[in-house]
Structure formats: structure tokens, C-alpha cells
Amino acid sequence: MSATPATLPRWIDLGLLPVLNVVLALAAAGLLVWIIGQDPVAAVRLLLQGAFGDALAWSYTLYYTTNFLFTGLAVAVAFQAGHFNIGAEGQATLGGLGAGLALLGLDAWLPAPLLVPLAVAAGGLAGLAWAFIPAWLQAWRGSHIVITTIMFNFLASTLMVWLLVNVVAVPGGLAVESRPFAPHAVLPGAQALLAALGIEWPDTPLNLGFVLALLACVAVWVLLWHTRLGYALRCVGQSAEAARYAGMDPRRLTVVALCLSGGLAAMAGVNEIAGVHHKLLLDFVAGAGFTGIAVALMGRNHPLGIALAALLFGALAQGGSELVFEMPAFTRDMSVAVQGLVVLFCGALALMLRPLLARLWGVLGGGHG
Numbered sequence: 001m002s003a004t005p006a007t008l009p010r011w012i013d014l015g016l017l018p019v020l021n022v023v024l025a026l027a028a029a030g031l032l033v034w035i036i037g038q039d040p041v042a043a044v045r046l047l048l049q050g051a052f053g054d055a056l057a058w059s060y061t062l063y064y065t066t067n068f069l070f071t072g073l074a075v076a077v078a079f080q081a082g083h084f085n086i087g088a089e090g091q092a093t094l095g096g097l098g099a100g101l102a103l104l105g106l107d108a109w110l111p112a113p114l115l116v117p118l119a120v121a122a123g124g125l126a127g128l129a130w131a132f133i134p135a136w137l138q139a140w141r142g143s144h145i146v147i148t149t150i151m152f153n154f155l156a157s158t159l160m161v162w163l164l165v166n167v168v169a170v171p172g173g174l175a176v177e178s179r180p181f182a183p184h185a186v187l188p189g190a191q192a193l194l195a196a197l198g199i200e201w202p203d204t205p206l207n208l209g210f211v212l213a214l215l216a217c218v219a220v221w222v223l224l225w226h227t228r229l230g231y232a233l234r235c236v237g238q239s240a241e242a243a244r245y246a247g248m249d250p251r252r253l254t255v256v257a258l259c260l261s262g263g264l265a266a267m268a269g270v271n272e273i274a275g276v277h278h279k280l281l282l283d284f285v286a287g288a289g290f291t292g293i294a295v296a297l298m299g300r301n302h303p304l305g306i307a308l309a310a311l312l313f314g315a316l317a318q319g320g321s322e323l324v325f326e327m328p329a330f331t332r333d334m335s336v337a338v339q340g341l342v343v344l345f346c347g348a349l350a351l352m353l354r355p356l357l358a359r360l361w362g363v364l365g366g367g368h369g
């Protein structure tokens with residue numbers, strides 16, 4: 001008889017196993033560094049120092065984490081309802097566009113206490129509306145959500161180019177971007193917020209969006225696990241037929257889940273436009289929508305796991321940049337490869353070590369408690 005238990009404790013399945021997967025990914029990355037003739041230990045030290053070495057490093061790490069939190073939560077909400085939203089990149093683009101147009105149109109008329117919340121709401125509604133169309137096509141026409149959301153990523157990019165070139169471009173300007181927003185028409189930066197509390201902080205892109213991302217984590221947790229709507233979304237994600245038999249409407253819940261997903265993804269665009277760049281420009285999402293897929297998978301589609309995974313990817317983004325700067329032989333492409341290894345071991349190979357851990361747990365007597 002096998003000593004392997006059918007189940008593992010949650011602290012192993014959701015805690016130890018992801019940590020071991022990250023260790024394996026970093027070990028594979030270390031092997032890559034060694035192959036190119038560099039010191040893996042020095043590379044890891046530089047990466048950690050670049051991500052967590054001081055307030056400046058922490059600030060940039062949390063800035064990247066903010067976008068990954070929003071997009072990871074967006075993917076997770078859709079996934080809990082049984083749908084794979086690949087359109088977070090486009091929804092974030094529309095979120096930034098919605099916020100940017102609101103700021104451009106109203107920054108001369110409204111004070112910051114009214115303007116900034118209005119811009120955040122406009123961005124969220126724009127992302128929600130952009131997700132509504134693929135959601136409706138999935139629910140009422142049977143169009144596959146993966147295909148339609150991928151297509152809408154390209155449509156969002158094309159729409160941004162057209163608007164920036166033909167509608168909001170600065171007359172006579174050479175850059176494909178809008179005019180800057182008024183000084184008060186931005187999300188407050190971390191430096192200003194912490195200065196009000198008497199804390200010195202470096203001037204970095206980190207802003208109020210990070211706090212909004214943490215609040216979004218709590219809101220998603222409450223929604224999915226402590227409300228009737230969240231229960232219904234998870235039910236339809238487990239079995240649409242069983243949910244229909246229980247009196248739920250899978251089509252309506254599909255639209256609700258994907259609209260919520262689009263609204264969350266939009267916040268990454270709002271963070272970039274209203275909190276960092278302070279003007280509309282091209283390619284401001286910079287792949288955060290696609291990284292959010294890996295973040296959600298690694299975080300097991302739970303807000304706590306997503307928060308930890310987003311921090312990891314934020315550290316890899318910031319620490320990788322410092323590593324490229326300090327170790328020229330380690331190119332930016334290799335930095336992306338390290339992130340790919342993390343996705344490989346924590347996504348595609350996430351359960352590779354589980355049988356071994358299960359056997360060890362059984363040998364230790366854990367399976368017979």
C-alpha cells in the first residue's frame with residue numbers, strides 16, 4: 001500500500017510548494033548565469049540588493065508590484081468564474097485612456113479632491129466597458145473568451161495610436177503623446193504622502209495606486225469568499241450546469257465576472273497614466289497585463305497568493321534591472337529569461353514536486369493523522 005496521502009496540508013500545498021518552485025527557478029537561473037561565466041551567488045546578491053537594498057529599491061519594487069497586483073487580481077476573478085481573461089493588457093490600456101481623457105478634459109475646471117477620484121472611476125469604467133463586449137459575445141454568442149480578449153488587446157493598442165495621433169496630440173509636437181496634465185491632476189506620489197507623516201522617502205514612481213491595489217486585494221477576497229455573488233461566481237466556475245440547476249444564470253455571471261476583471265485590470269493603466277507619466281502616451285502598460293496571468297497562476301488565484309507573487313515579480317523586474325546595470329554580461333534578455341523560468345517552474349511545472357512532498361509527508365506519518 002502506498003504511503004502517499006491523498007491530500008496535503010494547506011501549509012505545504014499553498015505555502016511550501018510554491019517556495020520550493022521559486023527556489024528551483026532561481027537555481028535554474030543561477031545555472032544560466034554560471035554558463036555565461038558569471039558568479040551566480042554574486043548575481044543573486046545583486047538582484048536582492050537591487051530589489052530590497054534600500055528605500056529607493058523598495059519603492060521601485062512596490063511600483064512594479066502595484067501593476068502586477070491589479071492585473072493578477074483581474075485574471076483571478078475571471079478564472080474563479082471559469083474564464084481565462086487574456087485581455088488585461090488591453091483593458092489596462094483602456095483604463096489609462098479613460099483616466100487620461102477625464103484628466104485632460106477636466107483638469108482646468110475641477111479641484112484635485114473631485115478630479116482624481118473621477119479620473120480613477122472613469123478609468124475603471126473604461127476597462128469594464130472594454131471587457132463587456134468579449135463577455136457578452138462569450139455569454140450570448142458562444143465566442144471563446146480567450147480569442148476575443150486577445151483580439152481586443154490589439155484593438156486597444158490601435159485605438160490608442162489613432163487617438164494620440166489624430167485627437168489628443170500636441171499641435172506641432174513630434175512625440176506621440178498628449179499634453180501633460182495640470183499639476184494637481186495626478187495620483188499623489190509616495191514621497192508627498194509619506195512627507196505628510198514626517199517620513200522621508202525618495203522621489204520614485206510609487207504612488208497612491210499601491211494603496212488602492214492593497215484595498216483591491218481585500219475587496220476581491222471579501223467578494224469571492226464572503227458574499228453571495230462571489231459564491232455564485234465560484235459555483236459557475238466549478239460547474240456551469242450545476243450552477244444553472246441551482247437557479248443561477250451562468251451567462252449573467254460570466255458578464256459580471258469579466259466586467260469586474262476588466263475594471264481591475266484598468267487600474268494598472270490608471271496607475272501608470274495618473275500616477276507615473278501624467279500624460280497619455282503609447283505602450284504605458286508595458287506587458288503588465290500578460291505578467292498578471294503568471295501572477296494569478298502562481299498565486300493560485302487567491303488574493304494573498306497574488307500579493308506574494310506580485311511582490312516576487314516586482315522584485316524580479318526591479319532587481320533584474322539593477323543586475324543588468326551592475327553585471328553587463330547579464331543582458332536584459334537574460335533578465336526576461338529569469339522571469340520566464342519563474343513562470344515555468346511556478347506555472348507549468350507547479351505540481352512537479354507535489355508527489356515527492358506527498359510521499360515524504362506520508363513517510364513522516366502526516367498522512368495518517
